[in-house]
Amino acid sequence: QTGLNLFSYQADDIIRFVGGPPATAANTGRQTGHGLELTASWTLVPSLRLSGNYAWQQSTDETTGQVAGYAPEHQLYLRSAWALRAEWSLGAQVKYVGERPRTAGDVRPAVDGYTLADLTLRRKHLGEHWGLAMSVRNLFDVDAREPSPAPGLIANDLPLPGRNYYLEIRYRP
Numbered sequence: 542q543t544g545l546n547l548f549s550y551q552a553d554d555i556i557r558f559v560g561g562p563p564a565t566a567a568n569t570g571r572q573t574g575h576g577l578e579l580t581a582s583w584t585l586v587p588s589l590r591l592s593g594n595y596a597w598q599q600s601t602d603e604t605t606g607q608v609a610g611y612a613p614e615h616q617l618y619l620r621s622a623w624a625l626r627a628e629w630s631l632g633a634q635v636k637y638v639g640e641r642p643r644t645a646g647d648v649r650p651a652v653d654g655y656t657l658a659d660l661t662l663r664r665k666h667l668g669e670h671w672g673l674a675m676s677v678r679n680l681f682d683v684d685a686r687e688p689s690p691a692p693g694l695i696a697n698d699l700p701l702p703g704r705n706y707y708l709e710i711r712y713r714p
Contacts (some may be wrong), residue, residue, distance in 0.1 A: 542579075542581065542583075543581045544553070544578075544579070544580040544581075545577065545578070546577065546578040546580075546581075546682070546702055547559055547575075547577050547667070548575065548577070549573070549574065549575040549576075550573065550574050550575075551571070551572070551573045552571065552572045552573075553571050554558075554569065554570070554571075555568070555569065555571070555572055557569055557570055558652050558690065559622045561577065563604050564674055566614075569604075569613070570602065570603070570604045570613075571602075571603040571604060571681070572600055572602055572603060572617070573603055573688075574598055574600035574601065575598070575599060575602070576596065576597050576598030576599060576620060577596070577597055577598075578594055578595070578596040578597075579594060579595045579596075580592075580594040581594070581615075582673075585690070587623040587624075588623060588625075589621065589624075590621070590622045590623075591619070591620070591621050592619075592620050592621075592622075593617070593618055593619040593652075594611065594618050594709050595615075595616070595617050595618075595622060596612060596615075596616040596617075598611065598612060598613075598614060599614065599617055600612055600658055602644065602645055603677065604645075604678055605646075606622040606644035606656055607644075607645045608641050608642045609644065610641070610642050610644035610645070610647070610661045610688070611641055611642075611644065611688050612641060612673075612685035612705050613638050613640065613653060613654065614639055614640075615637035615639035615654075616636075616637065616638050617635075617636070617637040618634070618635070618636050618637075618660040619634065619635045620632065620633070620634040620635075621633045621634075628665050628666050628667075628669055629662070629663070630662075630663045630665070631660070631661070631662055631666055632659075632660070632661040632663065632703065633658070633659070633660050633661075634658070634659045635656060635657070635658045635659075636656070636658075637654065637655075637656045637667075638654055638655055638685075639654040640652065640653060640654045641654075641687075641688050643661050643688065644691055646659075646691060647691035649691075651686045652686055653686070655683055655684075655685035655701075656683065656684070656700050657678070657683055657685060657701075658679070658680040658681055659676060659679070659680060660676065660677050660680055660712065661675070661676040661677045662674065662675050662676075662678075663675075663702070670713050670714060671710065671711065671712055672709075672710070672711035672712075672713070673708075673709065673710055674708075674709040674711075675704075675706075675707070675708055675709075676706065676707040676709070677704065677706055677707075678702070678704070678705050678706075678707065679702060679703055679704045679705060680704065681704075682704040683703075684699040684700070685700070685701040686699060686700050686701065687701065
């Protein structure tokens with residue numbers, strides 16, 4: 542299966558911090574953008590399904606005429622789901638987020654892109670009502686960050702979690 546989505550948008554009265562110090566939140570500014578998303582999924586064999594999507598966008602701050610900032614131009618997401626046995630499955634996913642430019646007037650360098658990988662081992666039925674999943678997120682302990690607003694009041698932007706572990710126990714009556 543494949544799909545293609547095309548989009549465009551216009552946002553008016555965006556909440557921004559102006560003036561200061563201290564800066565005040567105000568509804569001001571206009572942003573426009575357009576882009577596309579391509580999706581695909583493929584059942585390679587009955588026990589293995591691959592899926593993913595790629596997104597591209599361009600956004601413009603109409604007040605300055607420059608790139609709006611904060612959002613990546615490119616994103617990619619890939620996922621695999623492998624049924625190991627009747628009750629067990631292994632899932633892997635990789636997410637790439639491209640470099641994020643700064644807003645007009647923010648002289649800091651663009652925020653680097655990052656790639657995160659996750660693994661999940663799942664047991665569907667553990668007894669009659671129970672299920673279990675174990676996950677490792679940010680498997681390779683990547684230093685991933687999201688942009689912080691200008692003028693950089695949050696040093697080194699907003700860090701995403703490093704490698705972390707999840708244990709999920711489900712009960713269904």
